[in-house]
Amino acid sequence: MKDVIIIGAGTGGLSVARELSKNDNVNITIIEKGPLADAEDGYKFYDPWDKNEMELIKTTVVGGSSLVIAGNFIPSLVGELKEYDIDIEPQIAQLKEELNIQPMPESHTGKINNLLEKAAKELGLEMSPTPKAINPQKCKQCGRCAWGCPHGAKWSSLEDLKVALDNGATLLTNEAAIKLITEEDKVKGVVTDKGNTYTADVVVVAAGGMITPKLLRTAGIKAGETFAVDPFVTIGGYYKGACQDHEIQMNKYLKLPHILIASHTSQYLLPKIQETHPDATADDIISFMVKVPDNLKGKVYANEVVKGIDFDDASLIARGCGIASAILVQAGADIESISSTHVRGAHLLSSARIGDIVDNNLETEIKNLYVGDGCVLPEAPGLPPIYTILALSRRLGQHLAEIL
Ligand SMILES: Cc1cc2nc3c(=O)[nH]c(=O)nc-3n(C[C@H](O)[C@H](O)[C@H](O)COP(=O)(O)OP(=O)(O)OC[C@H]3O[C@@H](n4cnc5c(N)ncnc54)[C@H](O)[C@@H]3O)c2cc1C
Known part of the structure; x- marks a missing residue:
């Protein structure tokens, strides 16, 4: 044994x-x-x-x-x-x-996911359905996957x-x-x-x-001499009654060279959107995640983790946010309300x-x-x-x- x-x-x-x-x-x-x-x-x-x-x-x-x-x-x-x-x-x-x-069936795609796909298409951008390990028979489309x-x-x-x-x-x-x-x-x-x-x-x-x-x-x-995290932000704007937070997250995605854009909500957006729309609730946000593949420049030492955003990351995130904003506005988001979360990383790798x-x-x-x-x-x-x-x-x- x-x-x-x-x-x-x-x-x-x-x-x-x-x-x-x-x-x-x-x-x-x-x-x-x-x-x-x-x-x-x-x-x-x-x-x-x-x-x-x-x-x-x-x-x-x-x-x-x-x-x-x-x-x-x-x-x-x-x-x-x-x-x-x-x-x-x-x-x-x-x-x-x-x-x-498998990708979720049409019944589980969600109104906003479809709207974003349509808006992207109008701008000449093709979104794809995301393959998921979610059983559609059991899924109630509550939007709580990340909880x-x-x-x-x-x-x-x-x-x-x-x-x-x-x-x-x-x-x-x-x-x-x-x-x-x-x-x-x-x-x-x-x-x-x-x-x-x-x-x-x-x-x-x-x-x-x-x-x-x-x-x-x-x-x-x-x-730990290398460390990557795939930095991302969630960028969104005001859209009355979107209820995107009740849809399956990231059901559609757009893969561009070095940039991934996918439908996604974040609780961090609400206070920012309330600056232009004080009456907004979590149900009044339409938003995307913008994620970029990371370099390996992070470090994990015994008592310290070092990970920052360099010029290339910042430039790619800015480009992704530009494209995501254009789609969001095309879909009906109020342009003046477009806001971003802070930068986060959820893929702790390499x-x-x-x-x-x-x-x-x-x-x-x-x-x-x-x-x-x-x-x-x-x-x-x-x-x-x-x-x-x-x-x-x-x-x-x-x-x-x-x-x-
Ligand atoms: C919110 C969120 C959403 C994500 N969504 C997706 C997605 O849809 N698709 C996708 O591909 N990826 C997604 N990811 C990324 C993906 O989940 C991770 O990359 C992957 O799960 C990491 O697996 P892992 O085995 O490396 O680490 P983990 O799954 O984090 O496992 C590490 C384990 O080690 C334990 N541990 C830590 N320290 C010790 C210790 N000293 N002794 C004993 N145990 C310890 C931890 O508690 C944990 O259980 C997401 C990540 C997050 C945070």
Whole structure:
């Protein structure tokens, strides 16, 4: 029997656990800093980092960020990963079937999503339907995807957890890994904030883009010299009775070179729109997210995260906002009310990259120490990354199940 510890019961960690738990010879312990909660309470566990120019968004809870995703599943980096001798096409196909990834039917597109698509078309821009892991039969179009789905319609990693637990894995909650133990370039275990030491034959670190590199540094690995977050803003204007906040978010998207524009609402817009329309409510806003693929210039050190907006980011965001504003006004938004949120980042990636910190089996220079989350992406895709993170982590789970 081999003992495997997975640090982080988030998107990547639970995907590794799910596949690895199919091997009866493995004893899996998942150590998670957050609690176990219902998917619909996901929003209670947002744990943002705002000590930068940019607010970085993550959650600390079993299921990780998967609880609050918009449900967008667009494959990315499939070709780029082949350059590292990694083929995720089988896992992409596996996930499409398991999660039933498809665009929402017309009945679930939403009035404002359709209006924005029509306005974009009038300006010569073609929006596409976003593939989603949302079950239309269960979805009540409440617009609460990013809070945590209250109707059990949206896929989350809790489904992977169920498989892993049914197969005998153990989940420890409210306990954070703080240090990796190594001996002669081999991993030996994990120390936690409760003062516990767990020994293991294999350790998979999957604590997310901002934490995994810090843990790797405790084993002497110089991770975190790169870090991407895909900066975004939500830009919107006054449109009486839009009720876009009751539609499925990001149902339609427009992909331009280096810019992604998708229908999206944010509570941060309301006070700004009330400056021109004091009577406005959250139901009177029409808005887009403008997101740009990030460079790798961020840093994650043991006690510090450094991430800013450089000239190129600012220029791309400005260009995206120009295009988004034109569509919003074409759709009927009051031009004088157009406002933007502050810059945020929700794709915390590439801080322990393939080809840099891990090899093509996601193993580090320390034997039996692997990374199983978004950190391993060699670059920021500028597209929703969860499909690729899940494909890579399922592939890692399958690889470990085969060799252990
Ligand atoms: C609001 C929001 C909406 C999004 N929507 C989409 C979308 O629609 N489509 C898409 O592709 N992407 C989306 N993303 C991005 C996507 O969710 C993330 O990129 C992805 O889930 C990250 O997976 P991960 O495994 O790297 O990290 P996570 O899922 O964040 O998992 C990390 C886990 O580690 C735990 N942890 C942290 N520190 C420790 C520690 N010291 N010890 C033990 N456990 C620890 C955390 O609590 C967490 O459970 C969204 C993100 C956000 C925030």
